[in-house]
Amino acid sequence: MTAAFARLWAEIAPIGLDPAGGYRRYALSDPELILRDWFRNQADRRDMTVTDDGNGNLFAWWGRQWAPGTVLTGSHFDSVPHGGGYDGPLGIVSAFLAVDRLRAAGVTPAKPIGVAAFVEEEGGRFGVPCLGSRLLTGAIDPDTAAALCDTDGVSFGEALGARPAGALPALASRVGAVVELHIEQGRALEVPVGVASAIWPHGRWRLDFTGHGDHAGTTRMADRHDPMLTFAYTVLAADDEARQAGALATIARVSVQPNATNAIPSLVRAWLDARAADPATMERLVEAIVKRAMDRAAHDRTELVVEPESASPEVTFDTALADRLSTLLGGVPVLPTGAGHDAGVLSAHVPTAMLFVRNPTGVSHSPAEHASDEDCAAGVEALATVLGELAA
Amino acid sequence: MTAAFARLWAEIAPIGLDPAGGYRRYALSDPELILRDWFRNQADRRDMTVTDDGNGNLFAWWGRQWAPGTVLTGSHFDSVPHGGGYDGPLGIVSAFLAVDRLRAAGVTPAKPIGVAAFVEEEGGRFGVPCLGSRLLTGAIDPDTAAALCDTDGVSFGEALGARPAGALPALASRVGAVVELHIEQGRALEVPVGVASAIWPHGRWRLDFTGHGDHAGTTRMADRHDPMLTFAYTVLAADDEARQAGALATIARVSVQPNATNAIPSLVRAWLDARAADPATMERLVEAIVKRAMDRAAHDRTELVVEPESASPEVTFDTALADRLSTLLGGVPVLPTGAGHDAGVLSAHVPTAMLFVRNPTGVSHSPAEHASDEDCAAGVEALATVLGELAA
Numbered sequence: 001m002t003a004a005f006a007r008l009w010a011e012i013a014p015i016g017l018d019p020a021g022g023y024r025r026y027a028l029s030d031p032e033l034i035l036r037d038w039f040r041n042q043a044d045r046r047d048m049t050v051t052d053d054g055n056g057n058l059f060a061w062w063g064r065q066w067a068p069g070t071v072l073t074g075s076h077f078d079s080v081p082h083g084g085g086y087d088g089p090l091g092i093v094s095a096f097l098a099v100d101r102l103r104a105a106g107v108t109p110a111k112p113i114g115v116a117a118f119v120e121e122e123g124g125r126f127g128v129p130c131l132g133s134r135l136l137t138g139a140i141d142p143d144t145a146a147a148l149c150d151t152d153g154v155s156f157g158e159a160l161g162a163r164p165a166g167a168l169p170a171l172a173s174r175v176g177a178v179v180e181l182h183i184e185q186g187r188a189l190e191v192p193v194g195v196a197s198a199i200w201p202h203g204r205w206r207l208d209f210t211g212h213g214d215h216a217g218t219t220r221m222a223d224r225h226d227p228m229l230t231f232a233y234t235v236l237a238a239d240d241e242a243r244q245a246g247a248l249a250t251i252a253r254v255s256v257q258p259n260a261t262n263a264i265p266s267l268v269r270a271w272l273d274a275r276a277a278d279p280a281t282m283e284r285l286v287e288a289i290v291k292r293a294m295d296r297a298a299h300d301r302t303e304l305v306v307e308p309e310s311a312s313p314e315v316t317f318d319t320a321l322a323d324r325l326s327t328l329l330g331g332v333p334v335l336p337t338g339a340g341h342d343a344g345v346l347s348a349h350v351p352t353a354m355l356f357v358r359n360p361t362g363v364s365h366s367p368a369e370h371a372s373d374e375d376c377a378a379g380v381e382a383l384a385t386v387l388g389e390l391a392a
Numbered sequence: 393m394t395a396a397f398a399r400l401w402a403e404i405a406p407i408g409l410d411p412a413g414g415y416r417r418y419a420l421s422d423p424e425l426i427l428r429d430w431f432r433n434q435a436d437r438r439d440m441t442v443t444d445d446g447n448g449n450l451f452a453w454w455g456r457q458w459a460p461g462t463v464l465t466g467s468h469f470d471s472v473p474h475g476g477g478y479d480g481p482l483g484i485v486s487a488f489l490a491v492d493r494l495r496a497a498g499v500t501p502a503k504p505i506g507v508a509a510f511v512e513e514e515g516g517r518f519g520v521p522c523l524g525s526r527l528l529t530g531a532i533d534p535d536t537a538a539a540l541c542d543t544d545g546v547s548f549g550e551a552l553g554a555r556p557a558g559a560l561p562a563l564a565s566r567v568g569a570v571v572e573l574h575i576e577q578g579r580a581l582e583v584p585v586g587v588a589s590a591i592w593p594h595g596r597w598r599l600d601f602t603g604h605g606d607h608a609g610t611t612r613m614a615d616r617h618d619p620m621l622t623f624a625y626t627v628l629a630a631d632d633e634a635r636q637a638g639a640l641a642t643i644a645r646v647s648v649q650p651n652a653t654n655a656i657p658s659l660v661r662a663w664l665d666a667r668a669a670d671p672a673t674m675e676r677l678v679e680a681i682v683k684r685a686m687d688r689a690a691h692d693r694t695e696l697v698v699e700p701e702s703a704s705p706e707v708t709f710d711t712a713l714a715d716r717l718s719t720l721l722g723g724v725p726v727l728p729t730g731a732g733h734d735a736g737v738l739s740a741h742v743p744t745a746m747l748f749v750r751n752p753t754g755v756s757h758s759p760a761e762h763a764s765d766e767d768c769a770a771g772v773e774a775l776a777t778v779l780g781e782l783a784a
Contacts, residue, residue, distance in 0.1 A: 185607045220578075252648070252653060253653045259645050260473050339609040362610070
């Protein structure tokens with residue numbers, strides 16, 4: 001299986017590689033469209049029919065599409081800018097190989113198996129993570145999703161070429177189980193494969209710091225209303241508050257107007273990503289950060305507007321299912337994660353589980369993200385075992 | 393003259409207006425190319441020959457080009473992103489109107505008058521301010537200038553369509569005087585027109601903060617090497633040190649890799665703009681900021697590399713000339729500025745003066761930059777008086 005994995009993996013490895021490092025596989029951009037063609041081609045090779053749910057999500061079917069008891073697997077192709085190659089695609093490649101593994105073993109599942117490629121999981125292009133699974137489950141309104149714009153002003157609806165179809169009717173009665181395989185994104189997993197217990201609640205807030213644009217060479221320090229100062233203070237406050245709370249807060253994306261060396265900004269727009277083990281801790285954390293930012297804005301004579309952009313509630317995966325899969329796989333560890341996933345969105349509607357593949361350095365969302373071919377092959381074997389059991 | 397000014401000003405007012413506010417008139421971009429065509433057209437209307445120095449600078453001539461004793465005036469068309477409309481173009485429009493004023497008065501100057509449109513004064517596209525005047529005077533090597541790239545990777549040489557020609561031979565023996573008219577950029581001028589005494593020394597430094605790219609949802613705060621923290625601390629340190637030194641320090645431009653909400657950055661690149669009344673104060677200021685940034689980098693386990701990008705030494709304009717012009721204009725104030733100008737570059741080679749037009753709010757490099765038509769008309773009258781005297 002290691003050689004089979006390495007061969008299939010090599011087919012997609014060059015797609016969307018960026019000369020500056022890592023991948024740029026934004027949803028519905030050229031590299032992701034090439035990966036979608038690759039997906040259709042893989043399905044053809046396996047006599048699997050491909051359907052599109054009208055939301056940008058693709059499904060390759062072994063068995064009758066959406067028939068009751070359907071077992072969904074797969075993941076997403078899109079990456080963060082300069083991201084690693086495993087976050088997402090590993091779950092799709094592993095799903096096709098797991099189908100091969102089951103067929104080689106002569107297994108004929110009683111229930112349909114659908115391999116999914118969800119669109120815009122990272123929110124790297126249109127800003128809302130898990131956009132495809134949110135649409136499929138009705139967690140976001142199709143018109144709201146259609147109006148989301150990328151940094152070039154292209155809307156999701158334009159990129160999709162249509163108004164999204166929205167929720168699949170009777171999803172919960174059609175799908176019996178969801179299993180998404182994903183590279184682990186921390187260093188907590190010390191064996192090749194594990195099972196997810198929960199996803200920490202997390203959210204994104206947009207912070208608009210506004211001040212007075214002015215000339216950097218002629219405006220006295222005392223006369224300034226510089227929103228960069230308020231922004232900088234907030235970055236440090238978020239770090240400090242997260243450490244105190246034993247939680248996570250990150251400000252990693254920023255956009256400055258006019259972003260010129262010699263012009264005091266009129267606007268600094270930044271995004272706060274916050275996560276914690278429970279919703280109350282996360283809420284307290286964000287409140288504390290915003291309070292400190294507001295106080296500093298008063299000091300700097302700037303203004304701050306905070307806009308929630310996405311909220312992902314705490315996800316506890318189906319405990320009985322997680323325990324069953326852990327046992328099935330010989331007692332592998334069951335562990336939580338801070339990263340959001342389409343499986344987390346689906347888990348509100350359908351019994352859902354995740355398999356994690358070991359990530360030795362714990363690095364993710366970076367070109368340095370890596371899993372060994374041997375561990376990936378172990379992931380395929382585990383996924384085949386799980387799909388065989390759930391679709392039996 | 394107020395009506396004549398308003399009419400001519402209205403011709404260029406719509407060019408390069410940005411729907412998001414202010415102007416985007418980057419050097420050799422479409423709006424600036426339209427302004428250059430307008431320049432040629434204005435020269436034609438006045439039977440002035442237009443020459444190009446091979447560096448991207450245009451000159452409209454009343455009299456024989458570059459003959460000994462030439463009096464240069466004019467300014468630049470390019471703006472900072474979302475900048476005001478006066479910074480630069482006012483000096484060019486006023487120069488054409490001053491020519492009209494002299495001709496209407498029947499003046500025939502003994503010496504040639506050249507109206508200049510210098511390229512890339514703001515450094516808003518290729519990063520080096522006063523690029524055109526630096527090339528004309530030999531202050532920057534043509535190959536170095538040709539290789540400067542904009543954010544799309546287009547080089548100045550490509551945008552120009554040629555290797556820059558470099559220094560004009562015997563500039564100092566051809567040009568007798570330079571007078572640039574410019575909107576004042578602070579609130580120090582309380583009458584319509586003033587004369588410049590000096591430009592504070594200033595410089596730009598590029599700060600590259602590097603760390604480890606990683607997933608914002610799965611990397612513990614204690615495990616991070618987050619360059620955004622070091623950057624944020626440095627923004628606040630620069631502000632603090634500048635206030636203590638009675639100088640100016642601004643970090644207003646930043647570029648983040650990968651700039652994704654859920655990915656700890658691997659690189660935060662920022663630019664420091666520092667200015668002070670004397671070179672020693674500016675050097676001490678930058679040293680103090682860099683020292684604090686380096687200490688913080690050690691604390692954050694990130695790295696910082698500091699690269700000087702441009703240095704503009706202190707400029708003291710020709711004192712005798714400034715006093716002469718002040719007296720000629722009825723004793724108008726003589727005042728320093730923190731803003732760089734092509735006239736500052738030229739002053740190292742040729743007797744140079746600047747006229748300032750009142751800016752009631754002191755706002756510049758912002759859509760809110762403004763001067764009244766009456767004050768602009770007073771600027772034209774003053775410039776005509778000065779040109780008539782210097783070219784007599």
